[in-house]
Amino acid sequence: MRILTSLILLSLALNTFAANWSQWRGPNRDGVNPEKGLANQWPETGPKLLYKATGVGVGFSSVVIADGTLYTLGDLSDGCYLFALDLKGKHKWKTRVGDPKGHRGYPGPRSTPTVAGGHVYCLGQHSDLVCITTAGKEVWRVNLQNDFGGKMMSGWRWSESPLVDDGNVIITPGGRNGAVIALNAKTGKQAWRCEDWQDSAGYSSLIVREIGGIKQYLQLTGSSVAGIDASNGKLLWSAPRKGRTAVVSTPVFHNGTLFVTSAYSVGCNGFAVEYKDSKFSTKEIYKHAGGVGMANHHGGAIRVGDYVYGSNGGSLSCIRLADGKVMWNERSAGKGAIVVADNKIILRTERGPVSLVKLSPKAYEEVSRFNQPDRTRAKAWAHPVVLDGKLYLRDQDSMFVFDVSE
Numbered sequence: 001m002r003i004l005t006s007l008i009l010l011s012l013a014l015n016t017f018a019a020n021w022s023q024w025r026g027p028n029r030d031g032v033n034p035e036k037g038l039a040n041q042w043p044e045t046g047p048k049l050l051y052k053a054t055g056v057g058v059g060f061s062s063v064v065i066a067d068g069t070l071y072t073l074g075d076l077s078d079g080c081y082l083f084a085l086d087l088k089g090k091h092k093w094k095t096r097v098g099d100p101k102g103h104r105g106y107p108g109p110r111s112t113p114t115v116a117g118g119h120v121y122c123l124g125q126h127s128d129l130v131c132i133t134t135a136g137k138e139v140w141r142v143n144l145q146n147d148f149g150g151k152m153m154s155g156w157r158w159s160e161s162p163l164v165d166d167g168n169v170i171i172t173p174g175g176r177n178g179a180v181i182a183l184n185a186k187t188g189k190q191a192w193r194c195e196d197w198q199d200s201a202g203y204s205s206l207i208v209r210e211i212g213g214i215k216q217y218l219q220l221t222g223s224s225v226a227g228i229d230a231s232n233g234k235l236l237w238s239a240p241r242k243g244r245t246a247v248v249s250t251p252v253f254h255n256g257t258l259f260v261t262s263a264y265s266v267g268c269n270g271f272a273v274e275y276k277d278s279k280f281s282t283k284e285i286y287k288h289a290g291g292v293g294m295a296n297h298h299g300g301a302i303r304v305g306d307y308v309y310g311s312n313g314g315s316l317s318c319i320r321l322a323d324g325k326v327m328w329n330e331r332s333a334g335k336g337a338i339v340v341a342d343n344k345i346i347l348r349t350e351r352g353p354v355s356l357v358k359l360s361p362k363a364y365e366e367v368s369r370f371n372q373p374d375r376t377r378a379k380a381w382a383h384p385v386v387l388d389g390k391l392y393l394r395d396q397d398s399m400f401v402f403d404v405s406e
Contacts, residue, residue: 021387022066022115024161025250029207031302031339033386038342039406042356046370046402047391053089053399057081058100059108059125060381063392063399066115069134072394073109073122075100080109080124082132089399093136098128102157108396110159110203112383117185121169125157129171131188140188144173148193151175151200153222156246159203163217166230170217174201180219180228192233199223202247203298209253211236212275220260222247227273227280237280239271248298252308257285257321259308263297265290270324286324293319293326298381299337299350307361309345311335316347318361330364333357341386346404348384348393372400 025031039047057074064071069092070085079100084092101107102125111123119139120132127144144150144158150173152158163170168182168191178193179201199221206219208230215230226238244264252259253273261268270286288294294301294312301310307327308319316333319326336349344367345357352375358365372380372393382394389405 019388020066020115021385022064023164024062024064024112024114024205025300025383029163029205029250030252031300031383032304033339033341035386035388036342037389037406038344038386038404040367042368042370042404044370046354048403049373050390050401050403051089052374053085053091053401054397055091056083056085056394056397056399057108058396059110060106061109061394062112062383063385063394064113064115065385065387065392067134070392070399071113071115071120072399073097073111073113073124074397075108080126080128082113082120082122082130084134084136085399089401095132095136095138097122097130098124098126102126103155106156110157112161114162114164116164119185121162121164121185123158123160123162123171125159127158127173129162129169129183131169131185139186142183142188144171148173148181149175149177153200153202153243153247154245156203158201159248160201161205163206163208165208165217170206172201172206172219172221174199174221179221179226180206180217180233182233194228194233194235196235197226197228197238202243204247205250207251207253211253211256211273212280214275218251218253218258220247220249220251220262225251225258225260225271237273237282239282239284241269242266246298249296249301249310252301252303252321254303254321258282259301259303259319259321261294261296261301261310263295263313266295267292268294268296268319268324270321288324288326291315293317293324297335299335300383302338302340304340304343304359309340309359310338316357316364318364320361327361328364333364333366337381337383339384339386346384346386346391348380350379350381352380354384354391354393374398
């Protein structure tokens with residue numbers, strides 16, 4: 001009876017997971033979807049296109065899906081907007097987040113919205129953090145730069161995807177007043193600020209992990225990587241790690257090893273994070289400079305088992321997390337963003353082609369590849385999303401939804 005009950009609870013949990021992809025890189029912020037039943041290969045012309053939705057504006061925001069609604073950010077001529085669509089691509093509503101444009105070469109929002117507790121939390125490219133109901137009504141707003149003295153490491157505009165946890169919105173303004181801040185999710189009022197850590201903000205998004213029995217928020221900037229006590233915002237530990245130009249990829253942590261990566265010839269690092277005698281300590285256990293291991297621009301690094309997968313410049317790489325051993329590095333794959341679903345890698349390259357890759361540390365094996373229709377000239381930086389047998393691809397003002405089920 002206990003076994004049957006456990007199986008029922010597991011089934012309910014997986015169904016809940018399958019129904020929602022409500023924040024950046026999914027429920028665990030790790031880019032992995034455990035759902036089953038995806039096709040093992042695609043037709044030469046690509047999987048079936050279910051629909052194409054338009055009118056979601058200019059930008060590089062990825063999509064999230066919660067309770068039957070799809071959300072993304074995009075620029076119209078008069079502002080940056082949060083768009084809500086049903087799962088057939090019909091627009092439900094839009095709400096203004098902030099001003100449009102931003103970086104002259106790459107205009108539009110970069111952040112991905114977060115859906116939690118009947119609200120959507122959005123960060124515009126000009127540091128406007130806005131709470132909006134799932135019906136489209138604004139509840140509160142703050143500006144990270146103007147209200148909290150936020151400062152970035154460089155001028156590519158705010159890109160972090162908000163983390164909502166334990167009744168707070170956790171975000172990284174950066175600057176001398178404290179790099180990370182927690183705001184009450186209902187009111188937007190400050191709950192705490194990590195004043196001990198004063199790095200300028202990078203472009204990475206926070207993750208939640210437990211180390212030494214202590215729940216903490218992990219974040220990477222252009223100067224260091226750190227763990228912050230989730231209960232009060234106190235700095236638990238930090239390790240120097242110098243980046244260049246833009247540090248974007250979300251950290252990876254598993255079994256005491258922290259993996260971080262960035263581009264512009266910086267590469268990747270592995271740190272051992274240990275809690276002993278009531279103190280945290282860190283030690284760099286490996287470092288691969290440049291393209292030797294994984295110099296990931298903004299396509300994300302994903303851990304599955306003991307290995308980390310992600311773009312390395314113009315290649316796709318696999319690295320063993322514990323010691324940094326490079327398992328393979330395949331240049332034919334191209335530079336892009338990945339998601340893992342049903343033990344398969346889906347790579348969306350920034351030039352447009354989409355590949356289905358076998359998930360294996362032994363060797364790179366591409367199974368299928370297709371070209372996204374109606375490609376714009378913009379780089380395809382929005383990360384792919386897989387949910388309920390569907391592949392969601394955002395390309396500027398258009399959203400493409402493909403059937404990738406068996």
